[in-house]
Each structure stands twice: as structure tokens, then as C-alpha cells.
Amino acid sequence: MSAEIERSASEMQNLYEADFYAWTQEQVRLLQQHAWTQLDVANLIEEIESLGRQQRQELVNRLGVLLGHLLKWEFQAEARSKSWFATIREQRREILELLQENPSLKPYLPEAIKKDYLAGIDLVVRETPLRYRDLPSDCPYSSEQILAETFFPGASSDLSEWQ
Known part of the structure; x- marks a missing residue:
């Protein structure tokens, strides 16, 4: 399971860098599903700070x-x-x-x-x-x-x- 989460995190980082809008939509979907372990937390923190x-x-x-x-x-x-x-x-x-x-x-x-x-x-x-x-x-x-x-x-x- 740990490798799957790491792979998922790597895929999220790639999506964040390649298609920001798609990344935001994926983060919304994961939040709505309460899929906390799949969230791209590091980039979410950065983006929320940026909004402020x-x-x-x-x-x-x-x-x-x-x-x-x-x-x-x-x-x-x-x-x-x-x-x-x-x-x-x-x-x-x-x-x-x-x-x-x-x-x-x-x-x-x-x-x-x-x-x-x-x-x-x-x-x-x-x-x-x-x-x-x-x-x-x-x-x-x-x-x-x-x-x-x-x-x-x-x-x-x-x-x-x-x-």
C-alpha cells in the first residue's frame, strides 16, 4: 500500500506541474471523497498560502x-x-x-x-x-x-x- 501511495504522490506532483487546473479538480474530488491519504498535501499547503x-x-x-x-x-x-x-x-x-x-x-x-x-x-x-x-x-x-x-x-x- 505504501508504494501505491508514493506512486500516487509522484503522479500528483507530475499532474500539478503539467496541468494545474486538472490537479485542482483532482484535489477537490479527493477532498469530497475524504481520501486524505491521496491528497497532494505539500502542494495544497503551498496553494492555500498563495491564496492568502x-x-x-x-x-x-x-x-x-x-x-x-x-x-x-x-x-x-x-x-x-x-x-x-x-x-x-x-x-x-x-x-x-x-x-x-x-x-x-x-x-x-x-x-x-x-x-x-x-x-x-x-x-x-x-x-x-x-x-x-x-x-x-x-x-x-x-x-x-x-x-x-x-x-x-x-x-x-x-x-x-x-x-
């Missing part, structure tokens, strides 16, 4: 885009556009949904904002005439402001022209 990292990375990426657009909105008021407005709304919506689906990411938010602020600055410098020295070195927005639907830095309270 993907959720965290999505938060990081979306915050970087959001912070960059908030900075552009504030520091390039003359260039404001519907596109920037829509991007800010979209990123907020997606971040809030991500946090709702993954509440354990909420405590990571302040750290993520601190890290992602640099990505936001890079976005601004890449897409505008602004330079690094033109922007605050630390994030000027609180996490509440960043995620607030109505917060647009430097904007008048009337945002109707952008809606």
Missing part, C-alpha cells in the same frame, strides 16, 4: 492606485478628470469589498497604507509633471478618509460636476 498572499497583495495594489489618484486629485487640481474620479470610486469600492470578504485584512490596513503610499507617489511622478519633492513624504490621509466615499482632498464639497 494574493488577497493581501490585491489590497496593496488597489491602495497604491487609490493613494496615487488621491494625490493627483489634490496636487493637480487643474487636471482633475472624470477618469480620476471614477478610478477613486472604483478602487474604494473594490477595497471595501475585499475587506468585507476578508475581515482579517483590516488590522493590516494602516501598515498597508504606509507601504502603499510610496507606490502612490511613484504613480503620481510617473503620470504627472509633479516630482517626488512636490509631494508629502508621509501619507497625509487617514484610513477613514482614504476609504470615505465623499472624501476628495482639496475638492469643494460639491462633487456633482464629476458624477
